[in-house]
Amino acid sequence: MLGFLLQRVLQAAAVIVVMSILVFIGVYAIGNPIDVMIDPGADQALREALIKRYGFDQSLIVQYGYFAKSILTGDFGESFIYRLPVLSLIWSRFPATFELALSAMVIATCVGIPLGIWAGYRPDSIAAKAIMAFSTLGFSVPTFWIGLLLIMVFAVELGLLPSGGRGEVGSILGIPTSLATLDGLSHMILPAINLSLFKMGLLIRLTRAGMQEVMGSDYVRFARAQGLPERQVIGLHVLKNISIPIVTVFGLEFGATLAFAVVTETIFNWPGMGKLIIDSITTLDRPVMVAYLILVVLLFVLINLAVDLTYGKLDPRIRTKGAA
Amino acid sequence: MSAVPLLEGEGWRQRLSAFWDDYRQNWVAVAALIVIVTALGLAFLAPLIAPQNPYDQSALDLFDARLPPGEVGSGGYTHILGTDSAGRDLFSAILYGLRVSFLIGLMAGAVAFCFGATIGLLAAYYGGRTEAIIMRIVDLQLSLPAILLALVLVALLGQGLMQLVAALVTAQYAYFARTTHGAASAERRKDYIEAAMSTPLPAYRVLFKHLLPNALPPLIVVATVQVANAIALEATLSFLGLGLPLTTPSLGSLISNGFQYLLSGRYWISIYPGIALMVVVVAINLVGDQVRTILNPRRSK
Numbered sequence: 001m002l003g004f005l006l007q008r009v010l011q012a013a014a015v016i017v018v019m020s021i022l023v024f025i026g027v028y029a030i031g032n033p034i035d036v037m038i039d040p041g042a043d044q045a046l047r048e049a050l051i052k053r054y055g056f057d058q059s060l061i062v063q064y065g066y067f068a069k070s071i072l073t074g075d076f077g078e079s080f081i082y083r084l085p086v087l088s089l090i091w092s093r094f095p096a097t098f099e100l101a102l103s104a105m106v107i108a109t110c111v112g113i114p115l116g117i118w119a120g121y122r123p124d125s126i127a128a129k130a131i132m133a134f135s136t137l138g139f140s141v142p143t144f145w146i147g148l149l150l151i152m153v154f155a156v157e158l159g160l161l162p163s164g165g166r167g168e169v170g171s172i173l174g175i176p177t178s179l180a181t182l183d184g185l186s187h188m189i190l191p192a193i194n195l196s197l198f199k200m201g202l203l204i205r206l207t208r209a210g211m212q213e214v215m216g217s218d219y220v221r222f223a224r225a226q227g228l229p230e231r232q233v234i235g236l237h238v239l240k241n242i243s244i245p246i247v248t249v250f251g252l253e254f255g256a257t258l259a260f261a262v263v264t265e266t267i268f269n270w271p272g273m274g275k276l277i278i279d280s281i282t283t284l285d286r287p288v289m290v291a292y293l294i295l296v297v298l299l300f301v302l303i304n305l306a307v308d309l310t311y312g313k314l315d316p317r318i319r320t321k322g323a324a
Numbered sequence: 325m326s327a328v329p330l331l332e333g334e335g336w337r338q339r340l341s342a343f344w345d346d347y348r349q350n351w352v353a354v355a356a357l358i359v360i361v362t363a364l365g366l367a368f369l370a371p372l373i374a375p376q377n378p379y380d381q382s383a384l385d386l387f388d389a390r391l392p393p394g395e396v397g398s399g400g401y402t403h404i405l406g407t408d409s410a411g412r413d414l415f416s417a418i419l420y421g422l423r424v425s426f427l428i429g430l431m432a433g434a435v436a437f438c439f440g441a442t443i444g445l446l447a448a449y450y451g452g453r454t455e456a457i458i459m460r461i462v463d464l465q466l467s468l469p470a471i472l473l474a475l476v477l478v479a480l481l482g483q484g485l486m487q488l489v490a491a492l493v494t495a496q497y498a499y500f501a502r503t504t505h506g507a508a509s510a511e512r513r514k515d516y517i518e519a520a521m522s523t524p525l526p527a528y529r530v531l532f533k534h535l536l537p538n539a540l541p542p543l544i545v546v547a548t549v550q551v552a553n554a555i556a557l558e559a560t561l562s563f564l565g566l567g568l569p570l571t572t573p574s575l576g577s578l579i580s581n582g583f584q585y586l587l588s589g590r591y592w593i594s595i596y597p598g599i600a601l602m603v604v605v606v607a608i609n610l611v612g613d614q615v616r617t618i619l620n621p622r623r624s625k
Contacts, residue, residue: 015464140609142556144563145579145598152586152595163587256469263471266564267583278564281479293476300467 008308012301019297020071023290024064067290076291081283086291090273096166097265097272101257103188104195109250111196112203119204120211121234131204138201143260147194147267154190162187164269191268195261199253206249210242217241251307255300346618353614356607363604367422374416378573406592408581414592417573418600424574425601428485429555432492436554437547439493440500445531445539447501448508459505462498470495474557478566488567492554503546507539541619548612552605559601575601 051057055066070077076086115135119128155163166187214220215238223233262274269275273292280288348354366373405414447458465473477491511517512535520530555575561567562576569577575597582594 136609136613137606140552140556140606141602142560142605144560145602148579148583148586148594148598152591156587156591252467255467259469259472262475263560263564277475278566281475282565289476289479296468296472304467 005309008305012305015301016294016298020068020294021064023293023297024067025060071294076294077287079280079285079288081280081285081288086287089288090276090291090295093271093273093276096270097258097261097274100188100191100195100261100264100270100272101254103192104257104261105199105250105254107192107196108199108203112200113207113246115200116204116207117211117234117239120208120215123208123212128208132208135201135204138197138204140201143194143198143263144267146197147191147264150190150194151267161190163190164267166271191264191270194268195257195264198260199257202249202253203246206245207242210245211238214238214241247310248307251303251310255296255303258299259296343618347614350614350617353610356610356614359603359607360611363422363600363607364426366419367426370416370419370423374413374419376413376416378412378417378420379571405596408578408593409585412573414578414596417578418575418597421573421575421578421597422600422604424568424572425555425558425576425604428489428492428558428574429551432489432496432554432558433547433551435489436493436497436550437500437543440497441504441536441539441543443497444501444504444506445508445535447505448512449527449531449535451512455505458501462501462505465498466502470553470557471560474561475564475566478561483566483569485568485572488558488561491561492557495557496550496554499546499550500543503542504536504539507542508535511535511538545612545616545619548608548615552608552612555601555608556605 055063058066074087078084079086079089082089115131119131122128151163154161164187166184220233220237223237224230258273261270261272262278264270265272265274266278276288277292279285280292347357371377405418407413408417443458443462447455473495474491477494478487481487481490517530517534520534558567558574559576559579562574563580563583565580567576568574573581578597579594579601582590582592582597585593586595
């Protein structure tokens with residue numbers, strides 16, 4: 001187990017180093033931030049002082065050296081636009097994205113898994129076909145378009161829910177969140193549903209496929225032959241065996257949801273990290289872009305690691321195979 | 325699917341007609357296919373059908389801006405789907421937009437297919453360290469969401485048709501590589517490939533004439549879905565303002581352009597292009613679903 005753990009951690013570290021180099025080159029080798037940063041009316045002396053201050057006069061390798069060193073000390077630099085330390089800027093937007101992604105995942109799981117189980121349990125019923133049609137719609141129709149329809153129906157036509165913004169922000173355990181106030185919750189409903197539909201479609205398919213495979217297996221037949229009640233067969237034997245792919249997807253998709261929130265946040269004007277990255281791309285705010293990308297890569301690597309380790313816990317066969 | 329490995333040119337006609345017999349069992353999939361063919365026809369015949377050329381700035385009249393569906397504009401014809409904020413006839417803009425969307429989707433899909441399949445085949449063929457490194461990169465890319473990769477690449481490469489296609493290909497080739505690798509490494513262990521490799525045939529011939537055709541069925545499914553994904557991804561990028569400029573309207577930029585008028589009740593500017601987008605993307609996915617069902621080797625006949 002220790003060897004497996006060590007191997008995975010080393011792999012994760014290597015991935016982060018490689019990605020940081022790629023992100024750095026990608027972002028710094030293209031475009032010229034000096035023009036964006038410095039007022040064209042500034043005189044030559046001021047211009048040069050600023051170039052020196054941001055280190056643009058150094059070679060790329062030297063710039064990467066500084067960059068890697070400051071990242072290791074947790075310093076991602078200052079936003080060109082907001083004039084704030086990037087890390088605290090991103091961190092201040094994080095709760096908004098996190099609560100949105102979490103609500104979306106909860107909705108997707110609570111609705112998607114039961115629907116998937118039903119669709120796999122009675123695959124020929126009309127309900128199962130309706131569920132599958134819904135799941136096809138859920139992950140083939142672009143998220144932004146569904147968001148638009150939600151706004152049109154619930155905000156413009158029916159006037160039931162707000163069309164955007166985060167609403168009144170309360171606080172739970174000292175963390176600012178829209179989940180704490182009624183107004184905040186009403187602002188949360190549409191974006192959370194919007195973000196959840198893709199995951200829901202995926203979870204329905206995955207659960208259904210798992211159900212169908214497991215339902216035909218010998219141990220389910222034996223469990224039934226033993227005279228176990230159907231509830232126990234499904235709840236104990238079937239669910240346990242379809243849990244592995246679901247845990248994987250849940251883990252991987254949570255990271256993806258945080259990143260995918262970009263689209264939903266733009267439509268619903270949700271002040272999270274996704275909106276920040278879109279703004280930083282359009283304004284060429286490099287420190288924010290770089291820090292966001294590095295943090296996303298870090299997040300994905302950590303989630304992958306966690307999923308790998310959970311796998312090992314759920315299925316001992318993978319552990320021995322992976323360590324070999 | 326026959327279990328017998330396929331030889332060059334053997335029975336394509338029979339296989340195709342057998343495939344079609346299976347395909348038409350599902351009327352939804354047949355309807356979806358008809359929708360796609362119709363949309364393709366409308367899109368590529370757009371200059372003949374559309375009452376207005378939406379790229380021609382001089383043909384636009386600001387007096388016609390934001391006319392609701394059914395009104396007659398200064399051109400003397402009825403705007404059946406209304407006009408947008410620049411006075412573009414939406415019906416014409418949607419037809420041209422479909423054209424751009426199909427073009428981007430097919431181009432990105434085709435390039436990603438060639439690139440991804442080649443990489444997957446090479447990994448399966450050479451094995452060992454080459455395989456380990458290639459597939460590790462592919463897996464890493466698959467764990468990142470495509471939208472994020474595409475977003476970053478468009479930000480780095482700038483706006484334009486070729487940049488957009490490049491971003492989509494980079495975001496999507498990994499799906500083809502993974503699928504090809506999976507199918508090809510299963511075929512790789514079979515006797516006919518061993519036999520072909522023991523002859524002095526060059527590697528590329530074994531790869532593309534023997535390995536690829538037998539790894540093709542799952543790839544066809546991925547290709548269908550990825551074309552739909554490319555169209556949806558392009559629309560999303562354009563909606564976020566990072567795709568094509570409004571002078572070459574794709575469905576995404578049309579929707580984006582109408583979004584600001586949605587709250588004031590001028591729904592048609594973004595809703596109609598959106599419906600076109602949704603219908604096309606869902607139809608392609610439905611066709612893909614049916615193809616997957618037919619090509620599934622575990623399906624009982």
